[in-house]
Amino acid sequence: MNIIESLNWRYATKSMNGLKIPQEKVDNIIEAARLAPSSSGLQPIELIVISNQELKEKIKPLAYNQTMVADCSHLLIFTAWDNYTAERINKMFDLANEVRGFISEGGENYRKMLLSSYSAKSAEENFTHAAKQAYIALGIAIMAAAAEEVDATPMEGFDAKALDALLSLNEKGLRSVVLLPLGYRDAEKDWLVNLKKVRRATADFITEMG
Numbered sequence: 001m002n003i004i005e006s007l008n009w010r011y012a013t014k015s016m017n018g019l020k021i022p023q024e025k026v027d028n029i030i031e032a033a034r035l036a037p038s039s040s041g042l043q044p045i046e047l048i049v050i051s052n053q054e055l056k057e058k059i060k061p062l063a064y065n066q067t068m069v070a071d072c073s074h075l076l077i078f079t080a081w082d083n084y085t086a087e088r089i090n091k092m093f094d095l096a097n098e099v100r101g102f103i104s105e106g107g108e109n110y111r112k113m114l115l116s117s118y119s120a121k122s123a124e125e126n127f128t129h130a131a132k133q134a135y136i137a138l139g140i141a142i143m144a145a146a147a148e149e150v151d152a153t154p155m156e157g158f159d160a161k162a163l164d165a166l167l168s169l170n171e172k173g174l175r176s177v178v179l180l181p182l183g184y185r186d187a188e189k190d191w192l193v194n195l196k197k198v199r200r201a202t203a204d205f206i207t208e209m210g
Contacts, residue, residue, distance in 0.1 A: 006146035008197060013151040015190035016071040016183035025148040026074055029182065032144035033076075036137035040114055042092050044084065044130035045137055046174055048077035048167065058166060063158035063179065072181030077163070078138050079174040080130035084118035127175060134177040145182060155179040 001009060026049075033047055050056060051074050060070045069075060081088060093111045097103045118126055138154060145152035160176045163169075169176060187193050199205075 001147070001149075003143070003147070006143070006149075009149070010142070010146040010152070011192060011195075011197060012153045013068065013181075013183070013185045013190060014153070014192050015186040016068050016073075016151065016181065017186040018071045019073065019184045021073040021150055021182055021184070025150055026182065028148055029141055029144045029150065029152075030076075033078075033137040033141040036133075036140045038133040038136065039129065040110075041096065042084070042089065042114075043133070044081040044088070045134045045177075046079050046172075047137070048079060048169075048176075050075040050077065059158075059163065062162045062166065063155060066155065066157065068153050068155070068181040068183070069179070071186070072183035074182045076141065076180040076182060077167070077176055078134040078178045078180065079169055080127060080134045080177050082127050082170070082173050082175050083123040084114075084121075084126040084130065085173075086115055086119070089114055089118065131175075131177045138178055138180060141180060145180075150182055151185045153181050155181065 030047065030049065038044065050059070053070070056070045056072070056075055059075065060066070063069045089111065093107065096107070142152050142154060156178055158176075158179055163176045164174075167176075185193055
């Protein structure tokens with residue numbers, strides 16, 4: 001399928017059948033998320049990938065008992081830095097210098113500007129900004145899943161504080177942002193599977209300013 005066909009095929013699957021996704025497909029979806037763009041290239045997110053059934057069952061009640069959490073093949077948890085710190089910012093700039101093999105004056109000036117800018121903001125402001133980057137990666141992961149003909153359901157309906165505690169995310173300086181169960185639709189149980197996709201008409205969605 002091409003991109004548009006894939007997006008028309010996918011929907012927010014409400015019931016999954018528990019079948020396992022081939023690891024190659026999972027790897028491709030994860031790699032797509034890793035390659036997502038982020039503000040200033042800081043990549044202030046980390047992806048938690050859960051396939052352990054016992055752990056998925058523990059997370060299910062934290063997500064208001066939505067069945068996809070336990071019945072999916074893999075549960076992706078998009079987390080974000082709880083704050084932009086000098087250590088984290090410097091680590092990413094140092095990595096860029098290492099990978100590219102040179103240090104530029106412009107890059108180093110930009111580093112100093114970011115260090116100054118983020119340090120002047122509260123941790124909560126910085127987390128909110130980092131969380132927005134998680135949604136960019138989420139969108140790309142959803143697209144990659146559709147291309148692999150894997151069902152994916154983005155979920156904000158969960159107790160983030162409880163999930164953070166369960167997975168000890170606070171100890172890692174992370175906070176959960178959004179969930180993405182990956183799996184295969186259970187067509188016999190999913191009330192949404194045969195309903196037509198509903199989107200606003202193109203003319204209502206786009207305002208062209210040529």
